[in-house]
Each structure stands twice: as structure tokens, then as C-alpha cells.
Amino acid sequence: MIPFLSVVWNFDPVFFSIGSLDIRYYGLMWALAILVGAQFFNNFCKREGLPASVAESVFLYGTLATILGARLGHCLFYAPMEYLPRPWTIITGFRDGGLASHGAAIGLLIGLWLFSRKNKLPYIWSLDRIMIPVGIGGAIVRLGNLFNSEIFGTATSLPWGFEFVRSHKWVYEYAPAAVHPTQIYEALCYLLTFGVLCWLYYAKDMGRRRPGLIFGVGLLGVFLTRFFLEFIKTEQEAFEVGWSLDMGQWLSIPFVVLGIWIIVRACRTDEVETSAPKKGKR
Numbered sequence: 577m578i579p580f581l582s583v584v585w586n587f588d589p590v591f592f593s594i595g596s597l598d599i600r601y602y603g604l605m606w607a608l609a610i611l612v613g614a615q616f617f618n619n620f621c622k623r624e625g626l627p628a629s630v631a632e633s634v635f636l637y638g639t640l641a642t643i644l645g646a647r648l649g650h651c652l653f654y655a656p657m658e659y660l661p662r663p664w665t666i667i668t669g670f671r672d673g674g675l676a677s678h679g680a681a682i683g684l685l686i687g688l689w690l691f692s693r694k695n696k697l698p699y700i701w702s703l704d705r706i707m708i709p710v711g712i713g714g715a716i717v718r719l720g721n722l723f724n725s726e727i728f729g730t731a732t733s734l735p736w737g738f739e740f741v742r743s744h745k746w747v748y749e750y751a752p753a754a755v756h757p758t759q760i761y762e763a764l765c766y767l768l769t770f771g772v773l774c775w776l777y778y779a780k781d782m783g784r785r786r787p788g789l790i791f792g793v794g795l796l797g798v799f800l801t802r803f804f805l806e807f808i809k810t811e812q813e814a815f816e817v818g819w820s821l822d823m824g825q826w827l828s829i830p831f832v833v834l835g836i837w838i839i840v841r842a843c844r845t846d847e848v849e850t851s852a853p854k855k856g857k858r
Contacts, residue, residue: 581735582754586742589724605720606675609713610639616709634691638706641687642680649679653823654812677714677802678827684710700787707794708777711770714798715763722759729756729808745810758809762801769797788842795835799828 590598617638618631651659651666653676659666688702721727725740737754740746746755773794776782782789806825816822 582737582739583757585722585725585738585740585757587723587725589742601723602720605716605723606643609709609716610635610642612716613638613706613709613713617705620705630695630697633695634688634702634706637687637691637694638684641683641690643675643683645683645686646675646677646680649676649682650674653679653827677717678824678831681831698787700791701783704783704787704790705777707791708770708773710794710798711766711773715766715770718759718763718766722757722763727759727812728810729758729761729805730810732756749810755810756808758805762805765801765805766798769794769801772797785847786842786845787848788838788845792835792838792842795831795838799831799835803828803832 589600589602591601591604592599614631614635617634618628620626621628621631647666651674655674684706685703688706689699691697692699692702718727725743725746728738728740728743728746731737731750731753732755734754734756736757738757739752739754741751773790776790776793803825806822806828809822809824811817811819811822812824
């Protein structure tokens with residue numbers, strides 16, 4: 577009998593160490609995602625004739641809001657009994673890991689609202705444009721999860737199944753069976769979403785012709801992906817065992833509903849007449 581093929585994943589998640597401080601690929605992926613987002617906003621501002629200070633401002637608001645939201649989201653959604661009795665560990669335990677994408681999304685929405693008020697820009701303008709780097713940023717962060725050997729799927733006999741030999745969860749619950757590399761599945765779906773959003777913005781100019789459409793499509797691309805892939809993911813926390821829908825799915829539903837509502841609203845609104853994008857000052 578021919579054995580099933582699989583990928584033995586034995587990737588060291590530590591990029592390098594300085595004394596007792598480990599610099600992990602996961603953290604670097606988050607930093608890369610933020611830098612990519614900043615570069616995209618710089619491009620948007622130049623393309624639409626906005627001053628460079630706008631791009632600098634969104635980097636500050638967006639970065640702080642995303643990181644704080646991601647951390648608080650993990651602590652409140654996935655481990656409240658661990659952190660609420662000792663709330664200071666939300667900060668002091670940051671090095672131990674724990675960031676949640678839904679928390680990052682909520683934090684980013686708040687940060688962009690503050691950014692829009694400060695720069696006197698329509699909120700929907702900021703939301704449409706942030707979705708483009710969110711698509712590729714989400715893919716980059718999921719590669720960080722792959723490097724960490726975490727958030728993988730259930731057992732599979734497919735030839736691209738992974739054996740996460742550095743994961744205690746895989747060793748104790750799944751070995752020697754291979755599991756779905758859901759980090760890769762999710763990253764590929766986010767890249768597809770990113771491609772669609774770039775087409776809507778650069779080729780169709782939907783950021784100005786139909787405000788809200790890019791944001792709505794991005795929400796569906798990101799959170800429908802998350803909702804459906806959760807069916808083949810392992811539970812992140814013990815309290816999710818036995819749930820018909822896990823925490824990630826429950827948290828995705830409001831974003832999916834919001835995305836549908838935004839798309840319908842954008843399509844029912846009269847299309848805005850536009851001219852060619854302005855060239856920013858160099």
C-alpha cells in the first residue's frame with residue numbers, strides 16, 4: 577500500500593534571539609503587513625492628490641488601533657478568564673503572544689474613524705482604501721501563523737496535508753495524521769480578495785464612483801473566508817469544543833452582514849461622475 581504523502585513542517589519560528597528575547601517571524605509578518613499598508617496609503621494619497629501628511633497620519637492611527645485591537649480581541653474573546661482577573665497582564669504578557677484578527681478589525685475601524693475626523697475625510701473614503709492592504713496584510717499574517725505552526729486544520733489524507741511536528745497540539749491530538757494547512761488556504765483566499773479589490777480600485781475607479789463598494793466586497797472576501805474555513809480548523813480554545821459554530825465564526829457573522837448591507841447600499845446609490853485621478857505633487 578502506498579502511504580499518503582504529506583509535508584513535514586519543522587520550521588523554526590524564531591528568526592533570531594537577543595539574550596532571552598526571541599524575535600519571531602510572526603511578529604515580523606505583522607510588521608511587514610503594517611508597512612505594506614502604509615505604502616499603499618502613500619500611493620493612494622499621491623494618486624488622489626492628497627498631502628503626504630494624510631498617509632503619515634493613517635500610519636499612526638492605523639498601526640496603534642490595529643495592534644491594540646488585536647491584543648484586546650484575543651484577551652477578551654478567547655481568554656477572558658485568564659486576563660480579566662489580572663488585566664495588567666494584557667500588556668505585560670504581550671511577549672507570550674495572543675493577537676486576534678477580529679479584534680484587529682474592530683480596532684482598525686475605530687482608528688480609521690478618528691483618522692477621518694482629524695483629516696476631514698469621509699469615513700467611507702478611508703474604509704474603502706484600507707480594505708486593499710487588509711487583503712494582502714491578512715495573507716502575510718497567516719503566513720506568520722504557518723511559521724508558528726498554529727491555527728491549522730483537522731486531519732486530512734490529501735497529499736498536501738501538513739505534519740506540524742513543533743506543535744504540541746498536533747503531537748498530542750493528531751500525530752501521525754497530517755492536517756489541513758488552513759493558514760495557506762486562508763492566505764490564498766485573502767490574496768484573491770486583494771486582487772479583486774485592486775481591480776475595483778485601479779481599473780474601475782470604484783473608490784470614487786461607488787463609495788463603499790470596495791469596503792463591502794473586502795468584508796465579504798475576508799470574513800466569508802474565515803467563516804467557512806473555520807469548519808475544518810481545530811478549536812483555538814477548549815471552551816469552543818462542542819459548539820456548532822466556533823468563536824471565529826460568531827465574530828465573523830456581523831462583518832458579513834455589514835458587508836452585504838454596504839454593497840447593497842453602494843449599488844443602490846447613484847454612481848458618482850469622476851474624472852481621471854489627480855496626480856499628487858512629487
